[in-house]
Amino acid sequence: MLPRLPRLALLLLLAGCVTPDLPPQGYATLPNDAVQGAGDPTRAAIIGTAYAFGNPASLAGNPAAAARAVANYEYLATELPYGPRWRGFAGTIGPEFAAGLTELRGTLGIAPNAPAQPVVEALYAASRAFNAGDQAAAERSLSGPIFTRGGPATLQRLASLPAMPRVAAATAHAAQELDRQDRLGSPRGVGGGGGGGGGRP
Template identity: 45%
Template sequence: MPLSRRTALLALPALLAGCSTTPVPIARMPYDPSIGFADPARQAIIHTAYAFAAPASLADRPWEAAEAISQAEFLTIELTYGPRWIGMTFSPGAFVQARPEWRAALGIDQSAEPQAVIDAFTAVRYAYGGENPAAAAAALRPPLFTPGGEAALRRLSALPPLPRTAWAASLAQREMWAIQRQNSVGNNWE
């Protein structure tokens, strides 16, 4: 029985990953009760597109900036390796190119594992949710963050414009909507 074209396209990243000697990085967003069981990738695409297009919305809201940056870290991996995003042509590379920008702005080690960054920013969000800013500062420690602590929290509270990041997020949102429109008109390649 021949495979459908869609099935073959979806299997391609898994086959290519099996040929590589480099392990595929993994990034997961934690469960967020405020969104329930909504799709974390779609939520991240929508939120980052808004947040980085309107950076003033993040000013003095380090928990919001932490969420947007952790979502960008997640999308860098998810859009590059997630088989369901195979229709995205440009945004996976755009996030990879933008990552040095947001990491430099926040003093994040350029070689850090994405999940370590996501986990640190999740701790920041939970600390603020628990009204414990000291715990938020403690989550941003060296060597992952330089200088770390309160200084890293101040950077998070006053993110500069991140044009590459804003472009990547906007591009991802456009591509996601295009894929959704394509799928909604019945073109499922079967």
């Protein structure tokens, strides 16, 4: 029989070997209104962010749409590199989304160490408020320690996002990988994933 301490150390070592990597900013999920109808939120986020950040002029003057695009990117940065559903994607997706996240957060003044979930929730709340004509509520949603520039400045930045080449490259590559998986008939690229999670255990 193994002594107590070595056995415990062995169990901890084995547990460490099978523990999956976790996103540095934690996992995130998308809200129920991330996509209309019964569509797949993750697929919609991949396609939508690729278009939005590949065509930044489409977001000009539309902070509500920009807030959703940024929130979707935050979600994808936790989901695509770590969700089991997307293991068929190229291994470079993770580093590309990490580099894009640094660029995105620096551009908007989002705290670099902020967990992804509250960022997603705040951006969607701001988008809903702005669409409802309540700019003050939108600004409040973007206030607090997560958004270092404050609500009004962040909302103004969302209304005039500059081109972000790393973000655009990451989202374009994700869309290409989604298309490739679809053409290969991979089950990981199709079907519902709910509000994120991608089938994570």
